[in-house]
Amino acid sequence: MLRMQSKTESSLLSPLEAPAARVLNARGVARAVLVCEHASRFIPAALDGLGLDDVAARSHAAWDIGALEVAVELAGALDAPLVHSRVSRLVYDCNRPPEREDSMPPRSEVFAVPGNQGLTMDQRAQRVRDIYEPFRGLLSQTLDRRPEPPVLITIHSFTPIYNGKTRAVELGILHDSDDRAAQVMLNHAAHCGLRVALNEPYSPEDGVTHTLREHGIARGLPNVMIEIRNDLIDTPTGVNRIVGLLTPILAATVETFSDAGQNT
Amino acid sequence: MLRMQSKTESSLLSPLEAPAARVLNARGVARAVLVCEHASRFIPAALDGLGLDDVAARSHAAWDIGALEVAVELAGALDAPLVHSRVSRLVYDCNRPPEREDSMPPRSEVFAVPGNQGLTMDQRAQRVRDIYEPFRGLLSQTLDRRPEPPVLITIHSFTPIYNGKTRAVELGILHDSDDRAAQVMLNHAAHCGLRVALNEPYSPEDGVTHTLREHGIARGLPNVMIEIRNDLIDTPTGVNRIVGLLTPILAATVETFSDAGQNT
Numbered sequence: 271m272l273r274m275q276s277k278t279e280s281s282l283l284s285p286l287e288a289p290a291a292r293v294l295n296a297r298g299v300a301r302a303v304l305v306c307e308h309a310s311r312f313i314p315a316a317l318d319g320l321g322l323d324d325v326a327a328r329s330h331a332a333w334d335i336g337a338l339e340v341a342v343e344l345a346g347a348l349d350a351p352l353v354h355s356r357v358s359r360l361v362y363d364c365n366r367p368p369e370r371e372d373s374m375p376p377r378s379e380v381f382a383v384p385g386n387q388g389l390t391m392d393q394r395a396q397r398v399r400d401i402y403e404p405f406r407g408l409l410s411q412t413l414d415r416r417p418e419p420p421v422l423i424t425i426h427s428f429t430p431i432y433n434g435k436t437r438a439v440e441l442g443i444l445h446d447s448d449d450r451a452a453q454v455m456l457n458h459a460a461h462c463g464l465r466v467a468l469n470e471p472y473s474p475e476d477g478v479t480h481t482l483r484e485h486g487i488a489r490g491l492p493n494v495m496i497e498i499r500n501d502l503i504d505t506p507t508g509v510n511r512i513v514g515l516l517t518p519i520l521a522a523t524v525e526t527f528s529d530a531g532q533n534t
Numbered sequence: 535m536l537r538m539q540s541k542t543e544s545s546l547l548s549p550l551e552a553p554a555a556r557v558l559n560a561r562g563v564a565r566a567v568l569v570c571e572h573a574s575r576f577i578p579a580a581l582d583g584l585g586l587d588d589v590a591a592r593s594h595a596a597w598d599i600g601a602l603e604v605a606v607e608l609a610g611a612l613d614a615p616l617v618h619s620r621v622s623r624l625v626y627d628c629n630r631p632p633e634r635e636d637s638m639p640p641r642s643e644v645f646a647v648p649g650n651q652g653l654t655m656d657q658r659a660q661r662v663r664d665i666y667e668p669f670r671g672l673l674s675q676t677l678d679r680r681p682e683p684p685v686l687i688t689i690h691s692f693t694p695i696y697n698g699k700t701r702a703v704e705l706g707i708l709h710d711s712d713d714r715a716a717q718v719m720l721n722h723a724a725h726c727g728l729r730v731a732l733n734e735p736y737s738p739e740d741g742v743t744h745t746l747r748e749h750g751i752a753r754g755l756p757n758v759m760i761e762i763r764n765d766l767i768d769t770p771t772g773v774n775r776i777v778g779l780l781t782p783i784l785a786a787t788v789e790t791f792s793d794a795g796q797n798t
Contacts, residue, residue: 285778286774286775286778286779287774287775287778288778292607292610292611293610294558294559294606294609294610295558295559295560295561295562296559296562296613297559297561297562297563298559298560298561299561310770311770312770312771312774313771315771342558342606343556345558346556346557346558347556349560356774506574506575506576507576507577507579510550510551510576510620511550511551514548514549514550514551514552515550
């Protein structure tokens with residue numbers, strides 16, 4: 271039951287580096303699908319590190335620190351599928367549509383990205399084909415195969431200091447035009463002990479709800495984007511605590527949208 | 535479908551820190567079960583860091599660096615269940631039986647473990663009850679529920695320099711009295727480009743085959759322990775490469791023990 275991506279000679283990812291995205295716990299029974307678009311800081315060897323220094327390549331600009339660890343734990347705790355990218359968002363940001371320049375950002379916060387300067391149309395098309403399309407296809411397929419409509423939950427983390435400004439919020443609950451899941455989750459998170467805010471530190475105006483729109487709203491699925499401040503999940507102690515806090519909140523949120531929850 | 539461990543007031547793990555072990559991808563269809571006993575360096579708050587300094591608490595003594603990331607990727611790639619501990623092996627080493635002193639080691643390589651000195655019988659019993667038994671029970675249950683006999687595969691990593699000695703081996707394939715899976719895997723790994731060795735850098739005489747014996751040999755399941763040198767999997771580039779190398783090797787090994795493989 272080995273899943274391999276079919277490759278062309280010109281692929282950005284070598285056979286050992288592929289696939290660009292992975293699904294875990296595909297047969298989980300929860301009425302939820304978890305997504306982690308910024309799970310990895312991996313840069314394919316063909317791109318020569320995008321010309322980044324080590325600080326930038328390990329920073330929040332390259333990935334969402336701690337997000338995959340939290341998402342994997344939640345996939346186990348909720349028994350939900352998880353679809354995640356395996357490539358840095360600086361190569362292609364799977365939470366952005368191809369037509370946006372910041373899908374392959376020439377700059378991210380304080381970091382210039384030399385390898386993304388002056389990309390040709392062909393170079394952009396290659397990244398779309400080799401990074402974004404496999405991710406998008408795998409997420410679509412995972413949603414298609416759910417026996418019942420799931421809640422779509424995307425897991426992100428954010429840096430505590432951004433462009434020199436300190437952020438007080440610890441847990442952001444983000445939504446686009448469909449706020450059903452966000453409002454239910456906000457309600458369940460009211461007494462969790464974290465500083466929780468709706469549409470902080472980002473909102474739809476920042477262009478961060480692409481996955482919610484493309485895969486949630488377009489299918490009529492309840493959907494929510496979770497942003498965790500990354501200093502809360504940069505140690506095993508922090509990850510276990512946040513997973514312990516989020517598990518009952520998300521379980522209750524998902525339950526609300528299940529048949530049983532809607533019928534009571 | 536939330537799984538919560540039932541707790542007593544005296545549990546070593548707080549409700550937010552529990553459970554001690556997790557299963558991921560429980561309904562995966564591969565005829566394999568993956569295990570990662572040393573997946574985490576998490577130390578419950580009640581143990582006050584075991585008195586370790588930060589270097590020791592982050593070192594290979596506290597966990598198998600990179601092993602969980604590799605195991606999670608392999609669970610996705612092979613579509614196999616993965617059972618992993620969520621607590622440091624310095625609290626309880628789930629690859630050791632309770633009666634062995636090094637199940638709660640007072641010393642690990644160059645690191646003394648102050649919090650493990652002079653443990654009382656009650657303290658040892660508590661760790662067995664709260665860390666080892668949940669792990670053991672979850673692995674047993676996972677194996678019980680497989681529709682067909684799986685190959686048991688445990689995923690470990692080792693430090694490149696141990697007690698001052700450099701280790702050349704990159705991939706160790708370890709077995710106890712049943713070497714069926716190890717020999718098949720060794721054969722499939724022959725041309726993978728890594729320095730591969732049987733029963734290196736540890737062997738059954740080092741007491742490292744507890745899980746293989748308890749869950750593999752006792753059930754008559756083919757079983758193998760994999761040891762990856764941790765400098766090969768301490769970056770995303772390394773993890774993706776090793777996962778890329780191991781996936782076809784393990785898929786072929788598992789296939790050998792499937793009905794189809796045995797009938798051809």
